Amino acid sequence: MGSEILTLQLGHYSNFVGAHLWNIQELSFQYGSDNPSEINHDVLYREGITNKREVTFTPRLLLVDLQNSLGSLPEQGDLYEPIPDCSKENVIWEENSIEVQAGPSKIKNKFQRDLQDPVQSTKVLTKNYNLEETVNVWSDFLYARFHPRTVEVVKQYQHCNENTPFDVFPLGNAVWKTRQFSEDFTDKIRNYIEECDNFQGFHFLTDCTNAFSGMTSSCLEYIRDEYDRKSVLVFPVLPSSYPNINDQIEKSQSILNDSVRVINLALSFNQFDMYSSMFVPLSVGSKGWRQPGPERKFNNLKYNHTLPYHSSAILAAALDTITLKHRVKNSSFTLRDLIADLTINERKASAASIQIPFQIEENSDLLECLDNWNGPLYQSITPSCNLGIRRLMQHITLRGIKEEKLKKPMEKVGKQIELPAYRCNTIEEMLSLYLSYTTEATANNVTVVHSPLSVKTPFPKFFNNNGSNKQENFPIESIPLLAGIHNGSEIGDMLESLHTEARKIKIAKFNQFSSGGIDKDDYEECLDNLFTLRENYEDNYLL
Template sequence: MSGREILTLQFGHYANFVGTHWWNLQDLSFNYDPSTPSEINHDVLYREGQTSRGEVTFTPRLLLADLKGSFGSLSEEGDLYKPNIDPNNVQTNWNTSQLQVKHVEQRQPKNDFLKDLENPAELSKIHNKEYNFETTAKVWSDFLYSRFHPRTVEVIREYQHCNENTPFDAFTLGSAVWKTPQFAEDFSDRIRNYIEECDNFQGFHLITDCTNAFSGLSSSCLEFIGDEYNRKSVLVIPVIPSHFSDNDINSEGELAQSVLNDSVRVINLALSFNEFYANSSLFVPLCAGSKGWRQPGPKRSFKNVEYNNKLAYHSSAILAAALDTFTLKHRLKSSPFTLSDLAADLTHSGRKAAAASVNLPFPMGENSDLLESLDNCHDPLYYSITPNCHIGTRRAMQHITIRGIKEERLKKPLNKAEKQRELPAYRTKDIKEMMTMYLAYSTETTASIVTVGHEPLVVRSPFPQIFTKNLTSNGFLSNMRRSNENKVESIPLLAGLHCCTEVGKMIESLYCEAKKLKINRYHEFASGGLDKDSYEESLDNLFTLSENYDDNCFV
């Protein structure tokens, strides 16, 4: 099945953490059994190719950018179309005794997981082996299972990853990188090359850091997309880490630097949200921290999940699981739904921003049915993963996706139903109808669109084992504790996108925080050409966006 192609763009280190988990999850969902074909149309996000040896490849339709030194052992061209070459074994024609070497850049050693990926004897065992990613995953490529096309990776060589002397930390620095002919021409050519391969290209997913200079780089790219492909839809996913290392304070000097860094991050957020408002079809901020700004704040809590919010490897996995689920509707074979349909549903009256939610795993007993689970549910149906946003239950438009529950587990059979037969929901015929009824009762004056995916989310390694011991291997609740040898391999999951008044309050909180800051005091922005009037105009636009979510605007 072909058509409806989407090109994914990733900007920044944390965005690439989220993206790596997302591509890993999708690769794990591939079904190679022709008798049980996948319900997902993988052609939407993947492209078919061929190596020089005639081998067929299926790789993400993806472009990503990150700083020099942030790729670990990953080659820029990858090893899919040509093998990695050890420079020490290369035959040369020049006299090496006459060469003067001033600097040798050491190749990063590969961890056990990456070594096993290259070993055919170990490849089949890789999802059942124990890898200590909590300590070995320093960069996102350390747990990358997917194989990339040679044109996927773009390295920003002017800046070094984690270099405190020349940090890539301000919106204007990212904008300046895009203006360099070397980057802009190369990156835009790669975009064109991908799109020219498509039969029925529909738009872009853009996942980006929004607290550092990648906010400016992605905003400039978004402006280019608007000029060149203004009829195509763009879903922007700004991501915020759930922890910044400079927030671990041990001295007065570190405190002062942390406060300054927090202020710079707020400015980057305000400037980028303004650009997303102007140039995207829809943008959905994600963060596993509850505040997002000035600091990420306390971590979001999920029942039956235990994760370390200081590890990007953990927090990005939660965001990726939600991303994979709330984008499912426009990736299903059975659905003609598109990105433009999603934007049309959630962006009435200039409401370009939406909130996201997730419940992982969806709380359902191993011997229960969906009706019993919903009827006995006293906890929230979903938990917000959008910063500074508590998702309400009234006056909203929402897309809810539930996956991993078979239709035969809808309700008890008639001869065993007992009191279930008295419930109005017992008369529903499928999961979609039951969930729609439940949402109609639990959310006031809210329009809900429900999508059902019957295949669960596969969470085998390299996805982190962050699930509590009261879950079975397929992610359902049990009275028995799972042994350490048995891992959770798949989970049922619910995720949503919400347009509601609380989104306006989220935007307003960012506006108020950014309004406190005097832009002229932050030389990295002023030297980049951002003056007070331009900054004030961006803030005014944010305030206008927040007003679009006023209660009186909702019908």
């Protein structure tokens, strides 16, 4: 029986994360393999047929972005119909009556050109395209192909237009309320859901520092009205860098921009608490409210946090891994089960973590690796939230380690046999035992998937093999990885820090919000709700 999920992506940075996520999904397919995939791809994908009777397998996905944000990607895609050549179109008007205006040229980078070349397309996964220098929008590194109904463009606003920025919560609300947008978008949601045999809920990826926060809130309210019994898991994503401000006048504007972001975040978190089943903020910036703050550090990873192409890849790797629990075959665990485990006492906000890559030596085993592990097992990727080791509810997923690497065989066991962990017979048992020793009063749920994370092109080449440059001669194609979702008192600290920042702001000074229908009383109510949510994370409430 199916257990389908519909994914929605709203906003440009969310689509950066989504592009990596769908690339990872595509590269995890195993065609004609003697070792079938552990992952049930039908959860996130749908089968279709083109007009030429060709079978397709595309993401069950709806995404939204602004005008001029798609790069060379056609709005309807090219999977079902070829891109029309305007020069060959027949028109019925007289030639002298026609005025031709050329739009901005959409030049494809080398990666995208090779994808369209029947010969080169078979080689793209093994080539290095130096995408750091050629990626401007998320479609520049998109390997996956979409269904024609996937992409929705907001016609009223242009990407990176400083004169009419799409930057405040009410603007997103207003776009949703336009009849053309809301009817078209909700029709697409309904069409996807009607195709499903056993639809279980939604994954949301959304920008939450700009007007897409308002659009997402309106969409969530619609979903809660129409599909109240379905689970809704929201991943608000925050960039890890904003444009540098040098000029003194621009610095003044930057302070205002920072405040606008905080207001958008407060309003959207309040709505996520009201209309989602659970939300998990994501960023590789350690602070994330007015400014992202210093980037998170990962061993054996040298990434440029100012590049959305890099930072979004880390978030996508985490997302793909932490959602495996309700996407693996031969499991009855659902999205609803995940949410039920982590939202006790109305704790709807959770945190996420990652260890990328999970460091295990080629000639080592998991027991030796964990026995010699120094420091935290994972790094938080939720802003203003440093995860502790006590009183947590957490789901941990480890992927990419085979059972034969569990421990030394009896003929080579040595001193390992003296360790309690040597009695473990599976990776799941051993990791669960390790967590029971290293966390206090914590409920741990462990998932193990043996297939690693594929990091072939177009995934960034930012891995560092213990300081060496081996990857230049031996490209890394897959990695073991650990990721998790956590709920504990530290999430209350995150909410308190956002509440503190938002409380400093006088909403009446920001006309963009008041003219959009958000007055002082609305903002005060929002702050009160955030404070109430924060109180749910007091230790004396639970565990």
